[in-house]
Amino acid sequence: MTDISHDRLLIIDFGSQVTQLIARRLRELNVYCEIHPYNSVDEAFISGFAPRAVILSGGPDSVTRDGSPRAPQKLFEMGIPLLGICYGQQVMMHQLGGTVDSGHGTAEFGRAFVTPQNSLNILEGWFNDGDEQVWMSHGDHVSKIADGFEVYGTSPNAPYAITADVARNFYAVQFHPEVHHTPNGSKLYENFVKLAGFTGDWTMGAYREQAIAAIREQVGDEQVICGLSGGVDSSVAAVLLHEAIGDQLTCVFVDHGLLRMGEAEEVVTMFRDHYNMKLIHANEQELFLGELDGQSDPETKRKIIGKLFIDVFDKYARPIGAKFLAQGTLYPDVIESVSFSGGPSVTIKSHHNVGGLPEKMDMALVEPLRELFKDEVRDLGRELGLPDSFVGRHPFPGPGLAIRCPGEITRPKLEILRKADAVYIDQIRKHGLYDDIWQAFVAILPVRTVGVMGDGRTYDYACALRAVTSVDGMTADYFPFSHEFLGETATRIINEVEGINRVTYDITSKPPGTIEWE
């Protein structure tokens, strides 16, 4: 969906690991921005995009290397405010006639302190207590600044830590203001967007109206189906679509037999009864569990589920004559699919992903959330009146309990898993921890262990509790439950769930682990 009615900022990505964070900081300031890789922006693109300001990201390459990435030279003649970060600073200096050198012992990785030289508009609110903490990650450094630039801050290994050509509104810094370890970094972005004239017009209220208009324009009178999981993304997408096109929308909720306890009832009640949406409750348990029978390889399981999702959507779309398929694709998914490197990255796991859907089903995609981050989707959900209990839900993967049941899936194991998961989540809620955790679940292990209960011998399954903190699911740490909480939860699970006699807590971060067990 393209919309140019709000002020736009363009982030040119040179491949930094933290480019997404620049976008997040800006969105928090109610500034609309998009990230585009350096090799897909040229003068025509920039003119069409009509940014009010441009930020050049960091990146792994060295401007001293022949063939390394450059910004379109025209960018420097367009009269728009520019901010270069790390590689972005280096490339700006290089293209504007300064010099960048490699090595010579001037690398800085991690925390550094910048000392002020002169006052500068984008540094308002900085240097209140002397030096300012910043986060650096560079091997190269600017050794001569370009004509028109002056120095406003230095660090021990970056004499040109903060530089600017105020007359042209060009700003270039060696450190990363977007990361957490530059504590006042947001202030720098705030000052920058203010001087560029942004009014902070990117709000969820405005977005809601624009998204609805765009959906109506795209869809016309045609029928749309939406894969609705009851998860945050598809729920918000469905409510937004329903507001836009009412009865032209049919949601398909697939019960693949791999859902959590009570989930199907909850989703159906909420959407069919409360929202009066056309909702197909597709009970496809036999199909999914049948095809998965005897399968134990994680990738095989994922591929089977992915394909069956496609088959099922197809089956229900045909009689309706739906020409559009709606899904809850988010901005991080979009960024990842146009990643800077473009190189073949290793497949860790095949997310059940709906990427194969459009070709097979011949339906065009409607993706009203593809400009949003997860926290913005949650804000939009609240704006649309979805209850907090839905908006704040932990993510739940499309393949569901299949990937929390390592090895072969059987109905009895799924039943045990559902019960254990319900007790665990109940414990987390009772202790007021649900909102502090990104995601929590139980995995049933493919191993049975010996126990003693009521003087009798047991030989039952072991399970693992998982709870992680994360911002975006890309990295994660285990949640530091108290021993009391863990002990109480283990006791409850063993007492209340027949079939489990041992409980463990998974304390692996991501990396090296992943969040799910398969």
Ligand SMILES: Nc1ncnc2c1ncn2[C@@H]1O[C@H](COP(=O)(O)OP(=O)(O)OP(=O)(O)O)[C@@H](O)[C@H]1O
């Ligand atoms: N059981 C299901 N029935 C129908 N569609 C589903 C189901 N599970 C997943 N999907 C589809 O796959 C998409 C991706 O799933 P994903 O889990 O990433 O998002 P979500 O379930 O909407 O939100 P959340 O990340 O909060 O779980 C969903 O937006 C939805 O369109």
Ligand SMILES: O=c1[nH]c(=O)c2[nH+]cn([C@@H]3O[C@H](COP(=O)(O)O)[C@@H](O)[C@H]3O)c2[nH]1
């Ligand atoms: O919709 C989804 N389809 C999938 O196939 C899938 N696999 C993992 N996940 C979710 O993604 C996040 C990261 O999970 P991993 O660390 O296990 O890769 C976590 O939030 C996982 O629950 C999935 N979501």
Ligand SMILES: NC(=O)CC[C@H](N)C(=O)O
């Ligand atoms: N983080 C960055 O942008 C690093 C820029 C460049 N690769 C350097 O090492 O200096």
Ligand SMILES: [Mg+2]
């Ligand atoms: Mg989900």
